[in-house]
Every structure is written in C-alpha cells, then in structure tokens.
Amino acid sequence: MSVIGVLRETAAGERRVALTPDVARRLSDRGVKVLVETGAGRMSFFDDAAYTAAVVVTRDEIYAGSDVLLCVRRPDDLAAARPGQILVGLLGLDPNGLNGVTAISLDRLPRTLSRAQAMDALTSQANVAGYKAALIAAEACPGFFPMLMTAAGTTRPAQVLVLGAGVAGLQAIATARRLGDQVTGYDVRDAARADIASTGAAVLDVAAPSAEAAGGYARDLTEDEAGAQSQGLAAAIPRFDVVITTAKVPGAPAPLLVPAAALAAMRPGSVVIDLAAGNVAGSVAGARTLTGNEVTVIGAPDLASTVPVAASTAYARNLLALLTHLMPHGEPQLDLDDEITRAVLLSDREGARP
Amino acid sequence: MSVIGVLRETAAGERRVALTPDVARRLSDRGVKVLVETGAGRMSFFDDAAYTAAVVVTRDEIYAGSDVLLCVRRPDDLAAARPGQILVGLLGLDPNGLNGVTAISLDRLPRTLSRAQAMDALTSQANVAGYKAALIAAEACPGFFPMLMTAAGTTRPAQVLVLGAGVAGLQAIATARRLGDQVTGYDVRDAARADIASTGAAVLDVAAPSAEAAGGYARDLTEDEAGAQSQGLAAAIPRFDVVITTAKVPGAPAPLLVPAAALAAMRPGSVVIDLAAGNVAGSVAGARTLTGNEVTVIGAPDLASTVPVAASTAYARNLLALLTHLMPHGEPQLDLDDEITRAVLLSDREGARP
Structure with a gap:
C-alpha cells in the first residue's frame, strides 16, 4: 500500500x-x-x-x-x-x-489541455486570489462599490479597472460586478478581451495589438507596443476609483502597467492592488502604502493563502x-x-x- | 447673510x-x-x-x-x-x-416621519455600516462567500446570519446576498421580519413573540421572552459561518445575542461581527479577537467612519x-x-x- x-x-x-x-x-x-x-x-x-x-x-x-x-x-x-x-x-x-x-x-501543468483542468492548481489559486482582490479593494475604498439609492439621494457606483484578464483578473471582475460596481477590463490578448466582454464588463481599448504566446499566456511586448500600451493606460487610469492589476508574463518580470505618473494623476482615496508584484510603481508585497496624493497602493502577490x-x-x-x-x-x-x-x-x- | x-x-x-x-x-x-x-x-x-x-x-x-x-x-x-x-x-x-x-x-430625529427621511443621518450612516460589515465578514472568512463552480468541483456558499434587521442589518443582508452567500436574518419585530423576507433572505424562527416599541425600535424583552430567544439563537448560531449582529435598543445596553456558549459551539474559522458593541460575548470595540476554538470576533461599532x-x-x-x-x-x-x-x-x- x-x-x-x-x-x-x-x-x-x-x-x-x-x-x-x-x-x-x-x-x-x-x-x-x-x-x-x-x-x-x-x-x-x-x-x-x-x-x-x-x-x-x-x-x-x-x-x-x-x-x-x-x-x-x-x-x-x-x-x-x-x-x-x-x-x-x-x-x-x-x-x-x-x-x-x-x-x-x-x-x-499544461493548462490548455482539457483533461488537465481538474488538476490545475494555478487556476484554482488564481481564482481565490482574484476574488479576494475585489474584496480588499471594496474594503479599502472610501466610497461604496454599488449604486445605492436612499431617501437622501443616490450614490454613483465605483469605477473599477482590472488589468490582465487571466483567471485572477476575470474572478476579480466577476466579484466586483457582484458587488455592483462598474468594471472595465484590459488585456493584451484578444482572447482575454473576449473573456472580459463575456462577463458583461467593458473592455478598455488602448489601441495596442494582441500579444498572445504559447499556452494561452501573454508574450512580452515589443518596445513600440509597450509604449502605445503605456500611453493608453496612463490616460485611462485616472478615471478609475480602483485599479486591480494581475498581469504576469511567465519567465519574465511582471510588466509595469501603472507607473508613478499614472498614480500621481489618480484622485485622492483611489485604491490600486497589485497581484503580480510588479505591475504598479512602488508596490510592496504584503504592504499598504499611501502615495503623496493619497492613493492607497496594496501589494498582494499571495492572496490565495489569505482565504x-x-x-x-x-x-x-x-x-x-x-x-x-x-x-x-x-x-x-x-x-x-x-x-x-x-x-x-x-x-x-x-x-x-x- | x-x-x-x-x-x-x-x-x-x-x-x-x-x-x-x-x-x-x-x-x-x-x-x-x-x-x-x-x-x-x-x-x-x-x-x-x-x-x-x-x-x-x-x-x-x-x-x-x-x-x-x-x-x-x-x-x-x-x-x-x-x-x-x-x-x-x-x-x-x-x-x-x-x-x-x-x-x-x-x-x-423622528425617523418614522416621511418628510424627515432625507434628514435621517442615523439611517444613512447605518446603511454604510451594514455594507461595510458584510465586506469585513467576507474578507475575514476563510472560505468563499459565493458558490463557485470550477473544473475541480463546486464550493458551497457561506451561510450568513444577520441578527437585527434595522437599516444596518438589512444592508448587511443585501450586501452579503450580492456577494452570493446564503443569508438568514432575525429580528424581534414582526415588521422587520417581513423586511428580511422581502430581501429574499431566509427568516430565522426562534419561537419568540414580536417585540416592537414606539418609533419602530425594538423594546426590551421580558425575562421569559429573552430566555426563549437565547435558547433559539444558541441552537441556530453554530450552523453559520458568519454572524453579523446589529441589535440595539435605544436608551438601554445592547442585548447579548451571542453568548460565550454559542461562540464555543461554532466551527473553527467562523466569523462574528458585533456592530452594536454588546451583542457578542467578549467583543472589543475596534478589535479582532480569536476565541479558543478559533472563531474570529470583530467589535465594530463605528464602521460608517471607515467608508x-x-x-x-x-x-x-x-x-x-x-x-x-x-x-x-x-x-x-x-x-x-x-x-x-x-x-x-x-x-x-x-x-x-x-
């Protein structure tokens, strides 16, 4: 035995x-x-x-x-x-x-193989992490996530942007939508953009080409592509109350998606959560930091363990x-x-x- | 001027x-x-x-x-x-x-007067507190709130009990339901029990009489009533993963609804949040404590200020x-x-x- x-x-x-x-x-x-x-x-x-x-x-x-x-x-x-x-x-x-x-x-594990799906721990753990990321964002947000109507008036729903629509990103989108906020997603891969749209969330268009690699992962962007993406994201990010980043590239450092300039342009009280440990300028794994303009930056690479x-x-x-x-x-x-x-x-x- | x-x-x-x-x-x-x-x-x-x-x-x-x-x-x-x-x-x-x-x-403020509703700060602040209570519960819960179906199987939704169905309790119920868990509510007042049912949540029946006082508030229970309620609640509480308490009586101390014996009968990892500062044995305002059987008790009388x-x-x-x-x-x-x-x-x- x-x-x-x-x-x-x-x-x-x-x-x-x-x-x-x-x-x-x-x-x-x-x-x-x-x-x-x-x-x-x-x-x-x-x-x-x-x-x-x-x-x-x-x-x-x-x-x-x-x-x-x-x-x-x-x-x-x-x-x-x-x-x-x-x-x-x-x-x-x-x-x-x-x-x-x-x-x-x-x-x-070969994640695109359907008979391997029941064994896919990266997926199951990313699912937990994405769920928790949305909860932490809601908890740290000084406003409501949902639109609430009361006798004294109506509150607008929070605007949430999720960067990277793999398993964690999609679950973060789904959970934020459950809570009633308005969610926009972004990914460099066309297939992932379709996944975002299928959740009912909006898809951010930054006029960058699709960048898909083997195994369903994202590939590294070229310098030009990365430049176009950076400009598009930097212009979009300040509109949002919450940004959740989940963009990883296997075997390479996580791409910087929220540079210091984009953080500096966000409204006070905004919340940024970095699940990839590297998507957000100045994020520290396991810590909450407050920028000079009072944006809360949360480095959270190990969220699965917290549920x-x-x-x-x-x-x-x-x-x-x-x-x-x-x-x-x-x-x-x-x-x-x-x-x-x-x-x-x-x-x-x-x-x-x- | x-x-x-x-x-x-x-x-x-x-x-x-x-x-x-x-x-x-x-x-x-x-x-x-x-x-x-x-x-x-x-x-x-x-x-x-x-x-x-x-x-x-x-x-x-x-x-x-x-x-x-x-x-x-x-x-x-x-x-x-x-x-x-x-x-x-x-x-x-x-x-x-x-x-x-x-x-x-x-x-x-006379809260039952309809022309005073737009001025009702107790209601608006309790609304915020109830929302945040559900978020904190979800965040502290070691399992998922919603039922999630994945390739490796399905997770059961969390079972949440909300005691006291005033504004805070009803908003906690609504928010927990948004997150996808199964919610049961309880209140000593018949009208509030109807409010619970109207949200789609289950109503806990502990065979206690309705106890409504002027202004829509709950009145103090008699000793017999309190005894029947205690027994009923103590029997029900251990079934739940999360208990959120919001029961206040104006001009009187908050009633103890979750005594030490009920806490001791809960499963390890359960979460109890006391919004009334007094509904839960051993709760400390503003602090998280862990009981001997690993139930997290959160005393949270001032949640509105955290959003x-x-x-x-x-x-x-x-x-x-x-x-x-x-x-x-x-x-x-x-x-x-x-x-x-x-x-x-x-x-x-x-x-x-x-």
Missing part, C-alpha cells in the same frame, strides 16, 4: 494545507495510507482531529514513511527527503535545490485529480510518454528533466 | 466630515456663507482646495464667525462655542455638557435637508411648533428641552 504524507507548510505567512480532511478520506477510500503532519491544517482551520481517515504524525515520520510527499509551496527542509521520493506541489519552475527528489511541479479554506479545498481537489492520474492503481507510475506526467516532472533523482 | 461653519472632527479615529464640497456649494448657491476648518475633509479625501465654494479658515475663526456650527460627532472643545450658537450633528441624547449652545441632535467618502456624502445630504428645513429663508428659524424641529432640539441656552 502506498503511503502519502502531507507536510505542514514552512513558507512564512502560508496558511494553506495541501490536503483537506475530505480529500484525505477519499484517498484513504482508494486504498492509500495518508499521513498528516501535526498542525498541517491548523492555519486553514482543519485541526488534527478532523483528519479522521489519516494518521497524524511528526514531520520526521512523514519524511521517513511516505512514498509521496504533498505540499503547497516548496518545503525549506528538503535535505530530510530521500532521493527518489516523490514530492508534489507548486514547486515553481527551477529544477535546482530539490535534493534528488522526484519533483512534480503543478506550476508546469485558506477555499484555497486549500480547491488545491486538495487538484491534487486528488493529479494523484489519480499519477497513481492509477494506487502505486506511483510515472509514465513519461504521458503528456501531463512529462510536463509536470520538474526533476528526478538524476536531476532536471527537459 | 447667515454663516455656517464646518468643524474638523475631534473624536479619535473619526474620518468623516460634516459637509462635502458639493453640499457646501449648494448651500453657497442658496446665499449662505460657508466656512470650513482647515483639514476638515482631509480624512475623507476632500482636501481644502476642493471646497471651492467655501472659505477655509482656522478652528478659532469657525467658532468666532459662524451662526451655525456643523459636525458629525460632538466636538471636544465646546467651551469655545458661544451660548446661543447653533450646533448641528449626531450629538447623542444627553443634553448635558453642551455649554449653552443651541444643540440640534440628529440622534433625536468616509460614502458616509460623509450621505451625511452632508442629510444636513442639507435639515438645514433647508431649519433655515427656510437663509436664516435659522427654530419653530418649536414644528414636529421635526421640536424633536431634534436637544438643549438650548436655558438647558435641556423636554
């Missing part, structure tokens, strides 16, 4: 857990033995006693007794792992520093789908002829995979 | 301002001279330069030169006011300590309506035969009014 071990997260501020009690039970029902490290679910409000289908043990016992280790983010003590032991998580794209474990990184029950629940389901794929008969079988398995294998005992 | 002076608020943490630039202009257009204290609008993101229809002066000049003083909460330096000077604000119900000013308290643009805008409109009533020809005329004027006059040069 295979043994799956759930590690407590070691990254600072990380509140998620890789496996929920519900998914632990489902794995157990399939004949897998599940070990859970003491306190692993605590920050997600799943206490040890909730894992009734698992055995709660120490971290050393997890490392010693598991065939497969589960985590959200890369553990900081991988020296304790055995070479060849399988480690599954959002391990990033860097094959180094993995100490000979067989590393399965959900950051490498830990929703994020962990979705993540555990992604893992269940992936483990079902990797362990069709209850034992790990890494079939490198399979498109998904080949893609997610970040490194193995011999080092990095191509 | 009458002179109206807008005081900067002195209460700690108070971010509202009594008059917005827009309403200052409207008063000015009616031939009233408006003085605004330096920095009065700053915490509401209205800087001095925005008050283009007013004269920005020092606090001393406001006290010296105004016929009517406007504030949100009672100033802490009323010794600077002249006896007979008119002071308008949410001055509370206590006629003492007003130093001989003619005090017009919006806390005494200062929305709150000040609504408040200023209320003042405009009241001032139009009190100064029909541009000069203050306190007609004590008028039902509204008689009600809001808290005290005058001779002391408390009946």
Whole structure:
C-alpha cells in the first residue's frame, strides 16, 4: 500500500494545507495510507482531529514513511527527503535545490489541455486570489462599490479597472460586478478581451495589438507596443476609483502597467492592488502604502493563502485529480510518454528533466 | 447673510466630515456663507482646495464667525462655542455638557416621519455600516462567500446570519446576498421580519413573540421572552459561518445575542461581527479577537467612519435637508411648533428641552 504524507507548510505567512480532511478520506477510500503532519491544517482551520481517515504524525515520520510527499509551496527542509521520493506541489519552475527528489511541479501543468483542468492548481489559486482582490479593494475604498439609492439621494457606483484578464483578473471582475460596481477590463490578448466582454464588463481599448504566446499566456511586448500600451493606460487610469492589476508574463518580470505618473494623476482615496508584484510603481508585497496624493497602493502577490479554506479545498481537489492520474492503481507510475506526467516532472533523482 | 461653519472632527479615529464640497456649494448657491476648518475633509479625501465654494479658515475663526456650527460627532472643545450658537450633528441624547449652545441632535430625529427621511443621518450612516460589515465578514472568512463552480468541483456558499434587521442589518443582508452567500436574518419585530423576507433572505424562527416599541425600535424583552430567544439563537448560531449582529435598543445596553456558549459551539474559522458593541460575548470595540476554538470576533461599532467618502456624502445630504428645513429663508428659524424641529432640539441656552 502506498503511503502519502502531507507536510505542514514552512513558507512564512502560508496558511494553506495541501490536503483537506475530505480529500484525505477519499484517498484513504482508494486504498492509500495518508499521513498528516501535526498542525498541517491548523492555519486553514482543519485541526488534527478532523483528519479522521489519516494518521497524524511528526514531520520526521512523514519524511521517513511516505512514498509521496504533498505540499503547497516548496518545503525549506528538503535535505530530510530521500532521493527518489516523490514530492508534489507548486514547486515553481527551477529544477535546482530539490535534493534528488522526484519533483512534480503543478506550476508546469499544461493548462490548455482539457483533461488537465481538474488538476490545475494555478487556476484554482488564481481564482481565490482574484476574488479576494475585489474584496480588499471594496474594503479599502472610501466610497461604496454599488449604486445605492436612499431617501437622501443616490450614490454613483465605483469605477473599477482590472488589468490582465487571466483567471485572477476575470474572478476579480466577476466579484466586483457582484458587488455592483462598474468594471472595465484590459488585456493584451484578444482572447482575454473576449473573456472580459463575456462577463458583461467593458473592455478598455488602448489601441495596442494582441500579444498572445504559447499556452494561452501573454508574450512580452515589443518596445513600440509597450509604449502605445503605456500611453493608453496612463490616460485611462485616472478615471478609475480602483485599479486591480494581475498581469504576469511567465519567465519574465511582471510588466509595469501603472507607473508613478499614472498614480500621481489618480484622485485622492483611489485604491490600486497589485497581484503580480510588479505591475504598479512602488508596490510592496504584503504592504499598504499611501502615495503623496493619497492613493492607497496594496501589494498582494499571495492572496490565495489569505482565504485558506477555499484555497486549500480547491488545491486538495487538484491534487486528488493529479494523484489519480499519477497513481492509477494506487502505486506511483510515472509514465513519461504521458503528456501531463512529462510536463509536470520538474526533476528526478538524476536531476532536471527537459 | 447667515454663516455656517464646518468643524474638523475631534473624536479619535473619526474620518468623516460634516459637509462635502458639493453640499457646501449648494448651500453657497442658496446665499449662505460657508466656512470650513482647515483639514476638515482631509480624512475623507476632500482636501481644502476642493471646497471651492467655501472659505477655509482656522478652528478659532469657525467658532468666532459662524451662526451655525456643523459636525458629525460632538466636538471636544465646546467651551469655545458661544451660548446661543447653533450646533448641528449626531450629538447623542444627553443634553448635558453642551455649554449653552443651541444643540440640534440628529440622534433625536423622528425617523418614522416621511418628510424627515432625507434628514435621517442615523439611517444613512447605518446603511454604510451594514455594507461595510458584510465586506469585513467576507474578507475575514476563510472560505468563499459565493458558490463557485470550477473544473475541480463546486464550493458551497457561506451561510450568513444577520441578527437585527434595522437599516444596518438589512444592508448587511443585501450586501452579503450580492456577494452570493446564503443569508438568514432575525429580528424581534414582526415588521422587520417581513423586511428580511422581502430581501429574499431566509427568516430565522426562534419561537419568540414580536417585540416592537414606539418609533419602530425594538423594546426590551421580558425575562421569559429573552430566555426563549437565547435558547433559539444558541441552537441556530453554530450552523453559520458568519454572524453579523446589529441589535440595539435605544436608551438601554445592547442585548447579548451571542453568548460565550454559542461562540464555543461554532466551527473553527467562523466569523462574528458585533456592530452594536454588546451583542457578542467578549467583543472589543475596534478589535479582532480569536476565541479558543478559533472563531474570529470583530467589535465594530463605528464602521460608517471607515467608508468616509460614502458616509460623509450621505451625511452632508442629510444636513442639507435639515438645514433647508431649519433655515427656510437663509436664516435659522427654530419653530418649536414644528414636529421635526421640536424633536431634534436637544438643549438650548436655558438647558435641556423636554
């Protein structure tokens, strides 16, 4: 019988857990033995006693007794792992520093493949982050999001601009619209612009060409394209009460979409939230800063972790789908002829995979 | 020409301002001279330069030169006011300590009178508070508010209970429903129960009689009634992910609706927000505390001030309506035969009014 071990997260501020009690039970029902490290679910409000289908043990016992280790983010003590032991998580794209474990990184999942969708942790976590971004924006906004009609008059709805319409951006748009504000979206990709329109939000037109790359991601813009985009955005941004930025380019720094000049032209009390850690001039990850003209800038690259029950629940389901794929008969079988398995294998005992 | 002076608020943490630039202009257009204290609008993101229809002066000049003083909460330096000077604000119900000013308290407005609705600052501010309470609850909740369907499965919507269905409670219900959760409301008054049902929310039935008092407020419950209510609520509360309490009784302490035993029976990760400062065992005004079973308790009696643009805008409109009533020809005329004027006059040069 295979043994799956759930590690407590070691990254600072990380509140998620890789496996929920519900998914632990489902794995157990399939004949897998599940070990859970003491306190692993605590920050997600799943206490040890909730894992009734698992055995709660120490971290050393997890490392010693598991065939497969589960985590959200890369553990900081991988020296304790055995070479060849399988480690599954959002391990990033860097094959180094993995100490000979067989590393399965959900950051490498082929996201456009429909049979991989149930395993897509980047999507599920971005969904949580986009939702939370809209809530934080509403909470930080000194005015109402919705239009409210009262005996003393009507308030206008907030004007919200969402830059980057991937999963996080679209969920931010949907949540802001639920709250009743007027939302405008922008993306460099034509397909994403169509997604914005499908939510009912307005699409900002800055007269820049579509810039789509492989895998549905955005590509880096040329200098001319970036210039046209900058001018268009800078002219549009000051109209808005709230700007939420979610624009990432894989393998490259996040593009600067809200430069200092655009911030300086915004109205006092406006709110800007940077989910990409780099889209907004002067944003600091995890901090709120106030510009000289009283615009609140919130750097928020790790929002999924701040809604830990929703994020962990979705993540555990992604893992269940992936483990079902990797362990069709209850034992790990890494079939490198399979498109998904080949893609997610970040490194193995011999080092990095191509 | 009458002179109206807008005081900067002195209460700690108070971010509202009594008059917005827009309403200052409207008063000015009616031939009233408006003085605004330096920095009065700053915490509401209205800087001095925005008050283009007013004269920005020092606090001393406001006290010296105004016929009517406007504030949100009672100033802490009323010794600077002249006896007979008119002071308008949410001055509370206590006629003492007003130093001989003619005090017009919006806390005494007859709220069931339809011609007074445009002046009803308690309503407009409770509306803001209820909206913000739902946002804070969503932000503090470790799960999603809405039901979200994804490739990896569906999340159930949060279950929210709102206790007390006055203006704040109804707006909290409306906002939580906008966010997509399942809301249940409760109130001791039959009329308020009908209001809950009209929003589409469920009505909690704890088999307690209706307890309505004059002015649409709730009355104090008898000991038997309170006992039946306590039992019913204590049995219901643990089912919910979020509880928002807004139950106040004028002139009496807020009733305890969520006792320690009910808190202890809630699931870890649940969130309880106390807008009445006294509905929830152990709630501390302005603070978040975590119970032993990891329930987040948020004491939030002053939420309107945390959405200062929305709150000040609504408040200023209320003042405009009241001032139009009190100064029909541009000069203050306190007609004590008028039902509204008689009600809001808290005290005058001779002391408390009946």
